[in-house]
Amino acid sequence: MRVKMNVTTRLYATSLQRIVLTRPSSSVTNIFDREAKRKQRNRAGGARDAEVYDYLKDQIAANICDRLSDIKRDFPLVLDVGCGRGHINKTIDKEIVGKVFQCDPAANMLLGQVTSCDPSYRVIADCEFLPFEDDKFNLVTSNLSLHWHNDLPAAIKEVLRVLKPDGVFLGAMFSGDTLYELRCSLQLAELERNGGFSPRVSPFVEMRDAGGLLTGFSLTTIDVDDIIVNYPDMISLMYDLKGMGENSSTTHRAHMIPNDVITAASAIYKEIYGDNDGTIPATFQILYLIGWKPDQSQAKPKPRGTATVSLKDLDNYLKR
Template sequence: MYSLKQVLFVSQSALKLCKLLQNAEKISTSAIVNKLDNSVKIFDRNTKSLQRERAARAEDVDLYDYLKDEIGFRLADRVFDIKRKFKVAADIGCHRGHVSKHISPDSVEELILCDVSQRNLDSAPVAEGIKIRKHILDEEHIEFEENSLDLVISCLSLHWVNDLPRAFKRILNCLKQDGVLLAAVFGGDTLYELRSSLQLAELERRGGLSPHISPFTEVRDIGSLLTRAGFSMLTIDTDEIVVKYPSIFELMWDLKGMAESNAALNRSLHLHRDTQFAAGAIYQQMYGCTDSETGKVSIPATFQIINMLGWKPHPKQPKPIERGTGEVSLKDLYKLDQIIKEVKKVKIDDDKN
């Protein structure tokens, strides 16, 4: 067992260097788009399929559903917020039904469940009253008939797609006019504590570092990608979920159980044991917290969730007002209450006349 003094000896210059390398390791989506034009791949899709199949076959698979179940519930709630009944919807990358089990028959008539794992498809529950179709589908190759879907849902699957712009365009193509895309992906700040701890430990133990956390999409890039694909009336926001673990080892074990382990092509296939212990000590020192009531020490893991909503264009959709047609200046917003009273008074006088 390593003591903290043995492991945690990182100079100020090393910390600065690690921060620079961390920023360099987090590949932005815009850089990915430029590289994809030259057929550069980032993720090993075969490895990701094997990880999902292995996780789906685990006897204790239910233990690792807590995070995806929570995000799936929130995504299903956003579907319910749209006051429309969708005739045909597709859940791309449905996993174990994290969204489908919360979908109401009042919102969807027919649901197409899609996943790379047959085991996941067999275990995905759906509420009674909804017609079900199940298809083996790789998110990298989304194939549906043109203008055949009213709604496309995706919960924590699209962040493993190499060509995200192409995936968005294919989704737009399969949607009917005024159709909706609702999706959630992990954002760039996900697991930043684990990323920095592994980098510092490997820098101190090995004199260099390799990527152990896959790159995630940055929230600033999602809007431009959806706009380039052709979506309109975009709504993009982020959630942050912090989960506490006893140590770094329980966190990495749960990531494996969720099938969210690293699948980057340039990943290191081996993480040395002494580096793991060093990373655990650094994680505990930098981010660890103690419960005031129980006295137990835990470490937080941050998951940033990017939620996106986009509509396929339709002539009857509301459009922005032309520039220059506004009647109230932004500099007068502090007088908003007074302006509203004056407008109401004018309307009352007009009605009397």
Template sequence: MISTVGFRSQAGHRTVQGARQQFVIGKLRCLQHRRNLATATNVELGSSSVSISRTGGAGSFQIFDRHVKRLQRDRAATNAEESRNVDYLRDEVANRLVERLYDINRSYGHVLDLGAGACHLARALHRPHPGLDPFASRIKHLTSAELSSKLLDRDPDSYVIPSESPMKLSRLAQDEETVLLAPPSQGGLFESNTFDAVISCGSLHWINDLPAVLSGINRVLKPDSPFLCAMFGGDTLYELRTSLQLAGMDRLGGVSPHVSPLADVRDMGGLLQRAGYRLITIDIDDIIVDYEDVFALVKDLQAMGEANAVLGRRKSLAGLNKDVLIGLEGIYKELHGGAGDGGSGGGAGIPATFRIIYMIGWKEGLGQQQPLKRGSGEVNLKDILGEQGGLG
């Protein structure tokens, strides 16, 4: 499912739209070429590729530098006003995730917000909803856990939640990659079966060992309780990724990763199943943000704390060779330009796509609804779609 809902951010130079996959006919070959390039982020052609190191257990690989990621988030939170100015993306993702919470008709005692950032979810839970009370009225206690204490504490409670809120907010400065891996008897913080729900909004794409984290979330959930997640994945920033690759090949004769590798829908579905989740539901939103130029995009990513943190990375985008930067701007506008004009190619800005993978999985519990066995259906879906003209 691709969302088509759009909005305009507070900053005047950014326009945020719903999913848009319109390109003029003259760009179709370029589109196919850049899609192919987008899968080649680990290619080494005269420059460094992604560095992967093994640490800890037999199956533990390190792709991202968590220390660097914490420092990036710390720096992003140093200027609170500038940091708030780029909240538009994670706030929108949190709002859409809360919309999915309304589909589950229950109340919650204790909920964990894993990778809370600047408490985006806590704010979204208090957003007015047509015909319904804010979702915070259904939660007694929200614990917001975040790697960066500076980002987590960027805003006072009075900015995050209304004074009359029935929901208690606690903040926990802990690395979301490790905080759930062990019970207190093994040096961890949380016992098994602690939370009525675990929610993660826009942070799991920086996790090294996703299978271990997903298993840890399952451990701390109470039986028949949900895990809801929104994470950046798939084609996120494919415009920037492919433009960088083409600029590097053109000016340096090779490509080097400046945009982090991301999981796709099939990856996450399999990981959730292997971690023991039941009744898994996954859908996708594409949020397209229009920027004045590629430098405005990069500036916002850095202000969000979303700069590259891949191990073995070379330079940041800001430190790229001048020739590469000039080539990047030109290639980006040639292949993807036309922001603000519905994709017809006549606009002055550039679009940036953020693909959000939304997931819901349930911890197994007694009396839980079970899916029907494969092949037990009595109605042929092809017949239904054929009657409605869905098959052409």
């Protein structure tokens, strides 16, 4: 039995209101096969037991909504990009939001959501090409979907474009050390068996590079958190990643892993990283991004040279 986070969520309805299909840009390097990723997410969203694999994204959604609760204002129009199975919509405080628009390129992710009754709308769309006018939303959220974009800066610019002035963006994405145990185990196994290795785990944005993504935003905040989930073995971990729609979709990926490599990698994983109880840990490093669309009403730093207290005297000043 794998160890899962205990997450309490409220379930709400959505209604499919509008369908928009988009095509990826041909001017960027295609690190990821977006069509393959769409198929993977459709397969995951349409599975009969899809809710079994919601535990990680539900937990991250709860973390995003917890950060949102620190912002003391209401949000009449909300956009959730890469919404998946509605993890944000299930968790967000309905007393502070009005209409919620949920976007995802995979229709089954939208159609497979547990529904009830709330004012939300589902749109099939890619974050790099959002089908909304400028300055529309008070809040944009993103829960573990941005890391699959080939043109991530363009996706963030789209978020900035559709935000109203003084609107806020809250996003979470996988960062550099995510699944490092799995990556290292597979690489060591392939080196041993084949004398070389193929990339089996997708690349992720490093925290040191994340600041550049929020160019154009003001009052930005970036923080990182590690979530460790224990699994019985490596096969269970890989099965869950597939169930989440988070299996690799790099353009030049190898589509199959030989059985002898999987066997060797499983043994290496347990030997190097295994816990005393026989389980193996999997690290998910989560990068949280917060940024505001600039507006004249926001607090701004005073002009240079107007300070009245030197930093070296700050301790004495605070003691007064």
